[in-house]
Amino acid sequence: MSNNVKVAPFLKWAGGKRQLLNQIKERMPKEYNDYYEPFIGGGAVLFELQPEKATINDINTSLINVYRQVKDNTEEFIELVNKLDSEMWEDGKEYYLDIREKYNDKLLKNEYDLELAALFTFMNKHCFNGLYRVNKKGLFNVPYNKSRRTSIEEEAVRETAKFLKTVNILEGDFEEACKDAKKGDFIFFDSPYAPLNPTSFEAYTKEGFDVESHKRLAQLYDELTERGCYCMLTNHNTEFINELYSNKGYRIDVVSVKRMINSDASNRKGEEVIICNY
Template sequence: MDILSFRPALSPFVKWAGGKRQLLPAIARRMPGQFRDYYEPFVGGGAVFMNFQPHSCHISDLNRALINAYLQIRDDPWKVMTDLTKLDTSLTRTGAAFYYDARDRYNRKLQGAQYDVETASLFIFLNKHCFNGLYRVNTKGCFNVPYNGSVRPSYDTANLEALSRFLKGVTIGCMDFEEAVLRATSEDFIFFDSPYAPLSPSSFEKYTKDGFPTSDHLRLAQLFRTLSDRGCYLMLTNHDTPFIRELYQGFSIESLPVKRLINRDAAHRTGREVLITNY
């Protein structure tokens, strides 16, 4: 890994469930001192790779709308920002009615599988102005989060410009997590931040219409062991639950306090997560 001090600081352009900004100091302490390629198969808001900005960086996610936003920011950040300015201006003038009109437009784009600059701009705009910044879709794959009443700007120009420049050297993909790390070899570092295991049967962690069921957690745990045997450096985060501890028994498990800012119930906005490594 080669992290250069003159690189500008980068911040996530969307808020994402399970975002890792509050855990960055703990992650930094536990990262391997040296590694080759960096992989992040559940990139989400991207706080980790944006903070450390490693060379030979590979990011991916199964959420196609999210990956489209990364690609559009990489390829045409000024068009994204121009669209966002128009959306913000209309929101200021019209309020909630415009938000719901934008949400309807976005869902029509999703249903038509139209992943372009407009879809990316609507995706970012809705994330900034929806309740708790929660990206949630229903069983039909439609975004259904209500308006939060905010008219704050949807983007920071300097951040999107710097992010666009950095992303030009990053491999970006939309694929299953197993496919995303097929080329990982010994001494590569892989950071796993999958959708979390539920804390209770009523927990809601779905950000694609297919969710992330128990079978996927079992598959991820098996992949973790396979990659460990391959000689990769691995780090994984999840809720601190008996289920997760059992899945990763035999690896180093550190429990950390966290604030769950997206939880709708204020009484459940604190908890514990685990940071699991194979080294």
């Protein structure tokens, strides 16, 4: 593993694992071969561990486009994001909504390019809690957070880009992302959360992540266990998740977390599970 402490997440991500890093590291296998993260999100665990051989994936095409642009076009990406910051109008909300409209226009045209990555990053720092949410048409609809902060720290992005050059970046289904995982490899699953209320599933991408997706993920976890892979999975501590993974010999640890997204401060404390097959 690298000791480059400057490498760090440069995107905010709802459900990110920064607050659980110590608990996750404590439960890591002592040794493993290749690293896989099929739901990369903001990449807190990846950037903390900095494994020598890593494969990351997400079904969110816009998110993966950002990682690829940072990896391949670092300086151009930094220049474009800084330009968006420098041109911000006096009316921050109006400017943000204009940027959001440009972003959604490009989504409709399937223009996954350097400009889209810059627009995504600007909105990530200026939308409510770094939340990525889309409507039924697949268009981004998160409101402005009233911030005028700069969107990136240049040196952090440069150092992170250097690390990303060693990483295999995929875009698609989580099952496909794990097809090459073999005995001794480590797979960290930070899938979209199962709902605390069983009747509601939030749309992370227009494809969503429904009950059947969680069941399919549990089946994959079992298959990878049989393959001899080390697997760790995190999610809400719900009856549904416990039913999927209990009675299989897996270690299920319950940990306390703060939920930053909930608008009601009294509901910001919660529990998650860390499930390991070793």
